[in-house]
Each structure stands twice: as C-alpha cells, then as structure tokens.
Amino acid sequence: MTMPTESPTLTASHPSWGPMLDVAVREVFELMLSCKLEVPETPTDGTPDITAMVGLAGQLCGVMSIQCSRQSAGLMASKMLGVEPEKIGPELCDAFGEICNMVAGNFKNKIAGLSDGCLLSVPTVITGNDYTLYPVSDSAALEVTLLFENKPIVISLQIHS
Amino acid sequence: MNSIQALIVDDSSVMRKIVERSLRQAGIELSKVFEAGNGAEGLAVLAENRVELILCDINMPVMDGLEFVKALAGVENAKGVPVVMITTEGSEAHVVQALSLGARGYIRKPFTPDQVREQVIPLLTVKA
Numbered sequence: 001m002t003m004p005t006e007s008p009t010l011t012a013s014h015p016s017w018g019p020m021l022d023v024a025v026r027e028v029f030e031l032m033l034s035c036k037l038e039v040p041e042t043p044t045d046g047t048p049d050i051t052a053m054v055g056l057a058g059q060l061c062g063v064m065s066i067q068c069s070r071q072s073a074g075l076m077a078s079k080m081l082g083v084e085p086e087k088i089g090p091e092l093c094d095a096f097g098e099i100c101n102m103v104a105g106n107f108k109n110k111i112a113g114l115s116d117g118c119l120l121s122v123p124t125v126i127t128g129n130d131y132t133l134y135p136v137s138d139s140a141a142l143e144v145t146l147l148f149e150n151k152p153i154v155i156s157l158q159i160h161s
Numbered sequence: 162m163n164s165i166q167a168l169i170v171d172d173s174s175v176m177r178k179i180v181e182r183s184l185r186q187a188g189i190e191l192s193k194v195f196e197a198g199n200g201a202e203g204l205a206v207l208a209e210n211r212v213e214l215i216l217c218d219i220n221m222p223v224m225d226g227l228e229f230v231k232a233l234a235g236v237e238n239a240k241g242v243p244v245v246m247i248t249t250e251g252s253e254a255h256v257v258q259a260l261s262l263g264a265r266g267y268i269r270k271p272f273t274p275d276q277v278r279e280q281v282i283p284l285l286t287v288k289a
Contacts, residue, residue: 080179105250109251115251116253
C-alpha cells in the first residue's frame with residue numbers, strides 16, 4: 001500500500017501538530033488499552049495489512065489513518081476488551097476503528113479551535129495491503145510511527161485543507 | 162448503592178462492552194445492562210424497560226445521541242433517569258447542547274474508570 005510521507009510544509013506551518021498527534025495516540029493506548037507505546041530505535045519494517053480511517057470535515061478536512069498488522073490489531077482488540085487474543089473475532093475491526101476514532105477525536109480536541117470547528121466521520125476499516133491511497137493535489141501529511149508490543153503502527157493525518 | 166439496570170447506546174459493540182466494564186470497575190453494581198446500537202434502538206428498549214442510568218454516544222447512524230436525548234423527554238420510562246454522554250466529540254457546542262437537552266454528564270473518549278466513577282456515582286446517589 002502507498003501512503004503519504006510527512007510534509008515539510010505542514011511541519012513548518014504547524015510545528016506543534018506532530019507532537020500533539022504523538023500525545024493523542026499515546027493517551028488513547030494508555031487509557032483504553034493500558035499499554036505504553038515506544039519509539040522505534042531503528043527503521044521499522046513489515047507490511048501493514050489492516051488500516052482504519054476516520055474522515056475530518058470542517059475547519060480541518062482530511063483523513064486520520066492507523067496502519068498495522070492484523071495480528072497487532074487483534075492484540076489491541078483483546079486489550080480493549082480484556083479477553084484473550086484468540087477469542088477475538090468480528091469485533092477486531094470494530095475495536096480498531098474505534099481506536100482510530102478516539103485518536104482523531106483526541107487530536108482535534110487538543111488543537112485550539114478545531115474541537116468546535118471539525119467533525120468526524122464514522123470509522124472505516126480496510127483489510128489487505130494491495131491498494132494505494134491517492135491524496136488530492138494540495139494535500140499535506142503528518143506521520144508518526146510507534147511500537148505497540150514491539151510491532152510498528154503508523155498513524156497518518158492526511159490534510160486536504 | 163443497590164444494583165441498577167443501565168442502558169448503553171453506542172454504535173460500536175466493542176465500546177458498549179468497554180463502557181459496561183468501566184461501570185463495573187467504577188464499583189457500580191449492574192443487575193442488567195441493555196444495549197442499543199443507535200438512539201432509535203435505545204427508545205425501543207425504553208418502551209419496554211425501566212432503567213436507572215443511560216449512557217449514550219453522540220455520533221451514531223439512524224438517530225444520533227442528541228436526537229435521542231431530546232426524544233427522552235416524551236418517554237415515561239426515562240423520566241428522572243440520568244443520562245451521561247460518552248463520546249469522542251469534545252466540542253463545547255456539543256457539551257452545551259447535550260446538557261441543555263437534559264443530559265446530566267459528559268465523558269470524553271478516551272476515558273478511565275475513575276472518570277466514569279466521578280461522573281456517574283453522584284447521579285446515582287442524588288436523584289434528580
């Protein structure tokens with residue numbers, strides 16, 4: 001799957017957004033999954049095969065997405081629900097979508113003016129990796145990679161306006 | 162505190178389970194928990210059942226949480242029942258609107274059982 005890379009323009013115009021996205025993600029995992037995310041010390045590899053997306057509309061238009069392996073998403077669901085990973089079934093996508101939803105909401109609530117001026121869509125979850133996300137021409141992106149149980153998760157904010 | 166019946170309205174079944182678990186972790190004894198995937202389903206539950214607590218998301222298909230809270234004014238089984246919104250929507254406008262429509266509390270996701278306890282327990286011990 002092809003995803004946007006971090007935009008120098010966006011980083012320059014909103015230097016606090018990257019750290020805020022990082023904090024927003026960590027808070028969701030700490031409060032809802034009782035686990036701490038780590039910063040990878042070396043570049044991560046592995047092909048993500050599940051993606052959750054939530055649209056943002058209003059003063060900020062774009063898409064928040066989280067990508068990881070299906071195994072990691074299953075572990076997230078098991079931690080959220082407090083059950084063994086092997087007992088996770090169809091609720092995997094529901095849980096993964098909710099995590100993305102909370103990350104998007106938590107992020108926008110941290111940005112002055114966005115809490116009231118930006119609405120979220122319901123989450124969408126895509127499984128597999130054989131697809132490309134085509135951003136619109138004027139888009140910019142933030143991307144944060146963290147380790148969940150030593151496996152990478154990639155959180156992206158693709159901004160359209 | 163006696164055990165209570167609660168209604169949890171959220172379009173995510175995972176979140177409904179997490180909210181129920183958080184209520185139990187907050188020390189609230191639940192004799193029965195009704196679940197609904199949207200406001201319309203929540204109203205259908207209340208047409209047949211009396212509960213002592215309602216927890217409700219805002220962003221839901223079919224009937225959202227604000228419409229649901231508004232509709233509760235005409236529901237006999239919801240009279241005097243505290244409603245707490247649990248949602249990712251943290252906007253001041255949503256909070257004000259929900260409270261003006263009759264919600265008694267507001268919890269932002271992500272949340273901890275302590276936050277649930279702080280919001281919900283006072284509503285169960287002091288009747289409206």
